[in-house]
Amino acid sequence: MKKLINDPLRVVDDMLEGFVAAHSRQVRRIPGTNVIVRKDAPVKGKVGIVSGGGSGHEPAHAGYVGKGMLDAAVCGEVFTSPTPDQILSAIQAVDGGNGVLLIIKNYTGDVMNFEMAAELAEAEGIRIAKVIVNDDVAVEDSTFTTGRRGIAGTVFVHKIAGALAERGASLEEVEAAAKKAIQRVRSMGVAISPCIVPAAGTPGFVLGENEMEVGIGIHGEPGIEKVSVQPAEHVADGLLARIVEDMKLDQGDQVAVMINGLGATPLMELYIVHKRVAERLAEKQIRIHETFVGEYMTSLEMAGCSISLLKLDDELIDLLRSPADTVAFKTC
């Protein structure tokens, strides 16, 4: 295992120290926790937005803390749900008096722990709403999940909900916008090489020399099939076809596209994938309004990518384009 780390059991703590040192004008860490909050939290009167999950998906989720997106990110150990007490600390820190929305990726552990934290917060008189993101169309049930998994499309949900909350909308309104985004976002990914969880020290799965896994999860959970590595055009076609079919996209529809690198895939390759995605959508007369190409939700040093599509309407276009100023997502 070759990694630029100190102690495999201390990677999350070291990372968060580095993160806060780098971005101390924008964020702070709640002492004694792995919770990163906006520097100015709680913002009085604003609905607070909390997300999080296992670490190893950077820049998710701490990179999305800031104006126009999240108020707090709760960072679990690598690929491990954060505990309810940590989530509760985040909720308490960002509650500005008008309630807190929890954006949860659909993994059994995450859902359970966020729900326990929600109950504890409600017992303290804090109003809570919860949404669960399940954008991954690859498989219905998986290693850590009942139902579909939540992957990179979650970042769109952060942006939509965060933009509306920033405008002073109510908890019900912000929750409704987040649910609308969830209903309209779909993703699917492929891996060509695995990653190593530091504390484990060995790859989470094995691929042959010329093999890739279609439908992989962001923790290396099995996908649909292992196949020979294909040209980028075929990979893009395969992922896109499943997404478009599942969303029932039709000509005249408008979308946002995210080509997300899983960690070790060069930006060059992500753009090569996007070339085909843009061509295919143009053929189908589906209009791309906004495109995001880069690393938004990674799996440590896994190589591969996911494609996410968000079906837009005027409200979502407006929210997607409204200002955001976080470490990893800026709309000037």
Next chain:
Amino acid sequence: MKKLINDPLRVVDDMLEGFVAAHSRQVRRIPGTNVIVRKDAPVKGKVGIVSGGGSGHEPAHAGYVGKGMLDAAVCGEVFTSPTPDQILSAIQAVDGGNGVLLIIKNYTGDVMNFEMAAELAEAEGIRIAKVIVNDDVAVEDSTFTTGRRGIAGTVFVHKIAGALAERGASLEEVEAAAKKAIQRVRSMGVAISPCIVPAAGTPGFVLGENEMEVGIGIHGEPGIEKVSVQPAEHVADGLLARIVEDMKLDQGDQVAVMINGLGATPLMELYIVHKRVAERLAEKQIRIHETFVGEYMTSLEMAGCSISLLKLDDELIDLLRSPADTVAFKTC
């Protein structure tokens, strides 16, 4: 070779098509070339800024085209200098009547081809200034270079020169600011795994199972030594010591820091490296004004990182913080 590509000989063209498809509101490609320019180029009266070099370093340099940074990026084949005719096309496209600054990374091929293009442009009556970035303190001469190599610190030079040009400064003023940034920026890197140039199909260099190369170049040029993989703290200490010594940094100095991922290194590890860098600089009473952690100048899927420090004064702080709106670098 596992890559998300179509044809190893067509990667740059495919990438640029994908790039322009993704970012057509901000940039365009000059037809028949591998030159990416600002959508609104030439900006009348503004000094034009052109950079570029071999591809494979994404987001450098096309990701830095836009308001407040570059007017054009000339994209060579992978790890190969762009040709003079392509550079000339870029110069012609961005000349707004007040001259064009060329920001060149110090590689023999790049310097030769940019200089030839400069002569051709001057023969057409376009005023040209040139600066050569040589921020890598690792080695004095190298595989493709006489003198020190230009690496990730180049991004600071783009930002400083671009900010001043955007304010309407003269060619002489923009050139002077770029030279000042070059005099004040130093970098050094380390690799823990190599990358594969698509057209070659095999790794550019070999490292043992527990080996890393200190002082590596961004094309895999040899560094100072191969050593056993060390904890991130030792890696950071080693790189930082050489940089600080070379810059003659002293207590009370102010710097910007860039922790640059070479391609396959998780953001988590870059923040772990930064934690130590921030601690060490604090011990030395050197104040960090701005921190950049991420992939700014990569080497395809090489794993490793570089550290860059830019010594600041009030002018450079102001220019570094002034607005930039490019694909890969935004200051809101």
